[in-house]
Amino acid sequence: MATxxxxxxxxxxxRRPPGDQWVLLSDPNHVYSSLTDTxxxxxxxxxxxCDFRLSPIKGEICYCINSSGDKTNTTxxx
Numbered sequence: 001m002a003t004x005x006x007x008x009x010x011x012x013x014x015r016r017p018p019g020d021q022w023v024l025l026s027d028p029n030h031v032y033s034s035l036t037d038t039x040x041x042x043x044x045x046x047x048x049x050c051d052f053r054l055s056p057i058k059g060e061i062c063y064c065i066n067s068s069g070d071k072t073n074t075t076x077x078x
Contacts, residue, residue, distance in 0.1 A: 007053075008065040013038050015059030022061070035061075 013024050021031050022038035026045060032038040038061065039052060051064040 009053055009062035010065065011060055012042055012052075012063045013061040017059075 011025060013022050015021065016023050016031055020034050022035060023029075023031055024038065024042055024045070030041070032041055035054075042061075042063070043049070053062045053064050054060075055062065
C-alpha cells in the first residue's frame with residue numbers, strides 16, 4: 001500500500017533582480033548574493049534542517065512542510 005505525503009508550501013524568499021539576488025520575507029532589507037547564501041540564512045533563522053522547493057520562473061523559494069511536520073515559521077502561506 002502506497003503512502004501519500006501531502007506537502008504544504010510556505011513562501012520564504014523572492015528573487016530580487018538583477019541576477020541571483022534574494023531576500024527573505026522575514027528580513028526584506030537584507031539582500032543575499034546567491035541562492036545558497038539565502039538557504040543558509042533561512043536555516044540560521046529557523047535553526048533546524050528543512051526541505052525547500054524552488055520556483056525559478058516565479059523567482060520564489062518555498063519551505064516545504066510534509067503532513068507529519070511541524071511549522072516553524074510564521075511567514076504567509078502560498
